[in-house]
Amino acid sequence: MSAQRVTINDVTARDGFQIEPTWIPTPDKIALIDALSATGLAKIEATSFTSPKAIPNLADAGEVMSGITRVSGIDYVALIPNEKGVERALDVGTDELNFVMSASDSHGRANLRMTAEQSLARFADMVDMAGHSTRLNASISTAFGCPFQGPVPAERVLEIVAAIADLGIDGVTLCDTTGMANPLQVAALCEAVGERHPGLQLTLHPHDTRGMGLANALAAWQVGVMRFDAALGGLGGCPYAPGASGNICTEDLVHMFECMGIATGCNLDRLIAASATLPALIGHDTPGQVVKAGKADRRYSLPEHAR
């Protein structure tokens, strides 16, 4: 049941950069995305067409999407919160629009000023606007729990997934926005979505807030999930988990799968090299492990006394 090949959507330039307090210059964003384009990733979430007031660091969404060098075979994705975002994204030829909503109404109101039902109603209009010109995905935040209201029943998430599928959206991403998911929960929900909607492209978006990110990715892979969101260096985070890790780390995830003999299509050395440029760009260290420790096949010289 587990796939022998997985695909990675790198979200560094969107989920990673959106929380960074220091402005990242547009040419640096473009250079990073272009470096990512040379690593064999299936998708790159390049930016979000959202309000610059809400997320100042992504105010240059249009310039970024227009400025990057598109590589054939890679889908360049943008996160889209509303109709205005659809319009802006389509203007610059975005390959995939990733709509976003929250499974929990309190997080939806806090983050998007919309309940889940309001988001779904809006999605219907956004699907109409987008037409069939571009691929569509919907990301469901707090699918495994909400930092305000707590547990989110799996049945509620499954209702939302069904509503999204009914809208003709091609894929759905289950987001563990603040790292509340555990491996058994991830396996159960991903399995249920896969059984009910075999034609829907299912992606897992784990966060490593509480250290369970790669364990959750493993659990999802074990029940057939083939698509994962991740960010270089494990960048990203959440305002409701200060000091904690953010997304799962792209190069650590690719490293794990490659060690397991599961193909990712990625050049790990190039990913590590791209990750190593981040601290200079953002002004702080990242939680990524493989960029510090090297790959599992790294060898050391024997100490003198043991030769």
Added chain:
Amino acid sequence: MSAQRVTINDVTARDGFQIEPTWIPTPDKIALIDALSATGLAKIEATSFTSPKAIPNLADAGEVMSGITRVSGIDYVALIPNEKGVERALDVGTDELNFVMSASDSHGRANLRMTAEQSLARFADMVDMAGHSTRLNASISTAFGCPFQGPVPAERVLEIVAAIADLGIDGVTLCDTTGMANPLQVAALCEAVGERHPGLQLTLHPHDTRGMGLANALAAWQVGVMRFDAALGGLGGCPYAPGASGNICTEDLVHMFECMGIATGCNLDRLIAASATLPALIGHDTPGQVVKAGKADRRYSLPEHAR
């Protein structure tokens, strides 16, 4: 096949402290172990009876083992490299002697100045010395790979495990000394040991050097492993992976299992409180996540605009 209850051996005071460059005063070690004794852990590896020249920070092994307040039901363990260590450990009434060797000869020579065969021969003498007065375990370093010579064949590890079982030692610990193991490898080797030696107590000692620590623990649990080594805050490390994380983090492991509904017998709040004392003790931050992010059931107040 997966157990509904797991037991944790906390190795903070041994594997965690042994690599710390700054001397940790004996009363602080004792206070930390006494705090750990109030958390419900099954075992506490309190120190190592090794050469003070090799590991200066554990030069006070005897004082630590004599100074702690023993709690009934908890096994206080010491790591033992040789006959001298057996003698010193027995003198202070250690509950369990944890012999150590390396699966790979190059790591064995570098770390213990012994090949695997030399270690096994020595273990025979150490078993005789210990008699039946105390429980015995053997830890096999580099069981999933060696930073000097690379892959270690599973069959070689299984030969070593068989030799250890033949010596009448009660349990074996498979150590991923430098975080080279991946989940499929862990599952396969643990399953093989369990099938061949159902009477042997099997423990997994994962390191998080490359971010796979909790995923490896999950994979081991899935094939029936019930015993795990871990250190508060993910302390520890390896001289051959500078800058990288060390042991898997006790409180993050307990948190994952408890979120999964798997009983650990531990009071997670007390573990987190004990972990929070580490930075002041060792003079630097730790890689533990839950101590920073809080447990998955942590709740935040809704922002003003969303109420």
